[in-house]
Amino acid sequence: MDWNKEAKETVERIPMPEVMKNMTILYAEKLARKNNRKEVSMEEVVQTRDDYFELFGDTLMKRLKENRDKGVSDDAVDPQIALNEGPLLYQFDLCHMRFIGCTRQLIDVVDLAKKLKKKMEEWKVTEMIADKFDVPFMPHTNFTVSISACPNNCTAAEVKDVGIHGIAIPELTSPEKCTKCRKCMEACPDKCIMMEKSGPVIIKKHCKQCGACAIECPEEAMTIVKKGYRFMVGGHFGRWHHVGQELFKIGDEEKVFKALEASIKLLREKAVSEEHLYHMVERYGLEPIYKELC
Numbered sequence: 001m002d003w004n005k006e007a008k009e010t011v012e013r014i015p016m017p018e019v020m021k022n023m024t025i026l027y028a029e030k031l032a033r034k035n036n037r038k039e040v041s042m043e044e045v046v047q048t049r050d051d052y053f054e055l056f057g058d059t060l061m062k063r064l065k066e067n068r069d070k071g072v073s074d075d076a077v078d079p080q081i082a083l084n085e086g087p088l089l090y091q092f093d094l095c096h097m098r099f100i101g102c103t104r105q106l107i108d109v110v111d112l113a114k115k116l117k118k119k120m121e122e123w124k125v126t127e128m129i130a131d132k133f134d135v136p137f138m139p140h141t142n143f144t145v146s147i148s149a150c151p152n153n154c155t156a157a158e159v160k161d162v163g164i165h166g167i168a169i170p171e172l173t174s175p176e177k178c179t180k181c182r183k184c185m186e187a188c189p190d191k192c193i194m195m196e197k198s199g200p201v202i203i204k205k206h207c208k209q210c211g212a213c214a215i216e217c218p219e220e221a222m223t224i225v226k227k228g229y230r231f232m233v234g235g236h237f238g239r240w241h242h243v244g245q246e247l248f249k250i251g252d253e254e255k256v257f258k259a260l261e262a263s264i265k266l267l268r269e270k271a272v273s274e275e276h277l278y279h280m281v282e283r284y285g286l287e288p289i290y291k292e293l294c
């Protein structure tokens, strides 16, 4: 779609990393089609800016603008590039929280990845994988650790060798403070909060533990009682597409280190040539990894 000059120049200046910039361009073009225009005008750009600023909130936008003012390019602030730099046979796949944060984040994916990378260096994971393989290495050889900061799971952690995402368990901890305003219900993407006479009740089997209900509660009646990490192993995409199995629903950082070490140990001891963790979990189940967690 065509753009008028002013609109084009303005969208270029919206302070966003490239991946988000492309989304804003598509959004503005959609608005122009809706407005029956043949080219994108300033009206659509202003609407786009306002909608995205509202979605991101003041804090995130301020952070983006500060980087811009310092002359730091938006993509240069991508910590994933530095984490995956160099000759490695593993890689980290981090959600967009890594750029400037995300309104949904429950954990810091960059901090966790840096700690896990240090461990993987100590365990000599690259050398271990390299010595097992009897074919030349390709990008799909890599062992992938995927980390998302919330259950929205933007990195599709279930289909990676190891998948981790942040979770938060909500509870109505102070029912006497509840005004039955329903904000927690409206905030729940899974619509799994019912309003009873006694106050809101979470249908636990449908709750994805994203914490949004507690974050939105204006009275602090609903609060987050526990935060942690969900851990999945043995996912894969491509030829051996497979959804990983959940090792635990919630654990602390220490448990994440142990689970990763145990998963790598299984690979080290049992994998043949280019076999992935997926093959190990298929063949031996989760038992060998569980045993190491006790």
Ligand code: SF4
Pocket (backbone or CB within 6 Å): 095, 096, 097, 102, 103, 104, 105, 106, 148, 149, 150, 151, 152, 153, 154, 155
């Ligand atoms: S996984 Fe959650 S925190 Fe990360 S980018 Fe997606 S919505 Fe944001």
Ligand code: SF4
Pocket (backbone or CB within 6 Å): 172, 177, 178, 179, 180, 181, 182, 183, 184, 185, 199, 200, 216, 217, 218, 219, 220, 221, 222
């Ligand atoms: S948002 Fe808070 S105060 Fe409002 S209904 Fe839910 S728990 Fe009660």
Ligand code: SF4
Pocket (backbone or CB within 6 Å): 168, 170, 187, 188, 189, 190, 191, 192, 193, 202, 206, 207, 208, 209, 210, 211, 212, 213, 214
């Ligand atoms: S934690 Fe998320 S999924 Fe669970 S009840 Fe609250 S908003 Fe809904």
